[in-house]
Amino acid sequence: MKKKTMSKNFRSKLITFGIVIAAYLIMQILIGTGNVSSLLKGLLVPLCIYAILAVSLNLTVGILGELSLGHAGFMCVGAFTSAFFSCCVKESGMPPALRFFLAILIGALSAGVFGILIGIPVLRLKGDYLAIVTLAFGEIIKNLVNILYVGRDENGFHVSFTNSLSLNLSDQGQVIINGAQGITGTPSDSNFTVGVLLLLVTLFIVLNLIHSRDGRAIMSIRDNTIAAESVGINVTKYKILAFAVSAALAGVAGVLYAHNLSVLSATSKNFGYNMSIMILVFVVLGGIGSTRGALVASVLLTLLPELLRGLNDYRMLIYAVVLILMMLFNWAPRCIEWREKIMHRIKGRGKETKEADV
Amino acid sequence: MALLEVKDLGISFGGLRAVDDFNLEVEKGCLYGLIGPNGAGKTTVFNLLTGVYKPGEGIIRLDGKDITGHKTIEINQAGIARTFQNIRLFKELSVIDNVKVGLHNHNGYSTLTGILRLPKYYRVERQMEEEAMKLLQVFGLDGEAQTLASNLPYGKQRKLEIARALATKPKLLLLDEPAAGMNPNETQELMDTIRFVRKSFDMTILLIEHDMKLVSGICEKLTVLNFGRVLSQGETGEVLSDPEVIKAYLGE
């Protein structure tokens, strides 16, 4: 009995990793044989970014059971801190691999710290109140980054929230974060392989966390907070833990994003609440709480509008309709009943034929 | 010295005096019953004992240690575990994982150990698995270890709640209407289980119950609550023959 359960989790984990690795290999072969359009090639890193975001948000929404609409804010923190670091050290002769590795750590760490800072006050709230406050935090982060100016000269760093002139840089000085224009010239360290590797690391962390003592504690809070307290689970600690890990991994996605573009600026499109909502769509459509589901949904829903590109103006319209229909199909009690009936009939017929064979 | 000492406990909600001047002493190893009509304040007493509500006044001591006004998790760690009147299981977790959550504070490894799957993870998890299975066997739930808790039949859900509470290795176990919603057969079986638990875990048990048969069958001592106040207290036989108690139960 015991061995069986261990191997069940293990097998499920292997399948998830297998899907990612297989998809990676197939893509590499297709690229090698020249069968991939430049459009799809450009989507490979974003696919990894969205997958990491979805898997990490699932930790908050599916495993901890709290609705967060500010995930893009953590991504923003990771993107800007890491791009800032990379821009600062890019002329120091540090090997690119080490630089990127440090950038990832910095992005993850700073987003994680933000997760804790925001989590402490926010997690006292519940449900929709928590959702709107996380949304508000995400928007605040995005807006603050837009008026942030940081420059460097021989006297060190200068920070301002008004404009680049007020940085009072010397002649040799250089503006690194330029308000709404953001950061220019981030080294493009991201590529598909790195993206997939980071996705695998994310999956490793999330899946192992879920299937451990801490993961059980987090899920017990989701299922019944009062009962969890009654058996001695430190609810605040585990809520913050889940929130912080989720934020740190969103930060990693931000690092990938920042190092995939030459110009990084915070707009409502990339770091606004619309992005947070899009990630939430992946998580819910993937079947709240299912890591593999979040992964698959993020990839399919990112590809869908691109596959529909031939339909031009209609593609987002179709996307919206498909989204609504899929939600109804997956969640409406009547649809579920109807599906079960059909499944039952198919299975039933299968049984009959088997018996006939015997 | 009694294991649980409660002195002059009281709480008000708005203008309502839910529990007033409540005193209780539960000796170690005792099986103690807390009974009373609906709305008498029995569950409120449990909520006060376990820190769900903060007492307005009074003192609660467990094993001589003052735990008045402590948080629920601190009280659990001090040695009180409970079940709930309206079952509160971790529904989306398996039966065995419910028990493992109860074992949480007794078998530790760090978050990083868990994520990196260091050898200690496997060692502690194996130990937890064994302990949890042992507990499930006691309640005859070992065959359904992998079932989702929400898929268990009602009676077994109640048993699982007791198993989960015992997993926290308490000194005192509080059972809130353990037989609620059970048929006579199930109730009989539950009585046996409670007796068994008490004997094999050397457990002190305080239980709330409506079922008079169960109360008179297994409790040595009783406290009767009515309108938030103690109506009668003492040996089971004496209390049940107290005219005040009969009046409160049957009406005048």
Next chain:
Amino acid sequence: MSFLQYLISGISLGSVYALIALGYTMVYGIAKMLNFAHGDVIMVGAFTTYTVCSTMGLPPLLGVLAAVVLCTLLGMLIEKVAYKPLRKASSPLAVLITAIGVSYLLQNVALLIFGGNAKSFTSVLSVGSLKLFDGQLLITGETIVTILVCLVIIVVLMLFINKTKAGQAMLAVSEDKGAAQLMGINVNATIALTFAIGSALAAVAGVLLCSAYPTLTPYTGSMPGIKAFVAAVFGGIGSIPGAFIGGILLGIIEIFGKAYISSQMADTIVFAVLIIVLLFKPTGLLGKNIQEKV
């Protein structure tokens, strides 16, 4: 004097937020869902008026009427097709995501019909400005009408809810659906009515919003929608006076933030105030604090 000027602009903007927030709060109270598409109904209302008045050249009153009728029907349709089947879904997130889908849908239909370029909305209100204190204080006709309309609607709505049978039914359904049904209230019809009223209010809000800020795109409703949602939460979601107070306060904070601190920081200030309020009053200014029974 500029203080007074800003205050009046704030109240005017706040009135629009209040109208939208009312829709959010009513729907939340009764269906326990966040209708993310609510902001886009505003946009549909504005586009309807734009089409009727600017494109067809019909009188403004007809434009407003058309917007109200269309949005009311749209609101009921959305509820019936997209939300009702999910009312008993196992996760409340399901209907939230569907609402997001509806929001995308409305935006993209508008994009197809009207294109992505901003349209300039001609104000439907032909009311003159009011000059006070020797012209030092200028109150535009739009401002006056917006505030008045909002006040009238609030009063009528409160009367409707407290004095009519249908209004009482709405209260009953928001308290307890099951009990309301047992009392012979038609729950489905009541919920549909709530969506109808909320959407009609959104149409009015759309016309008022675009009369004051006359650019119109398929995404016009998005940010005011979010702000109104913030206003509803701020005042205590589910509470009608709360939505009104939350909306007005939010409008004032936003305009003051723009005027006295920085126009870029206005949204940040709005969100920061929301966070601070919720940390001290976790269910908003007038929200009910429901404690779980153990």
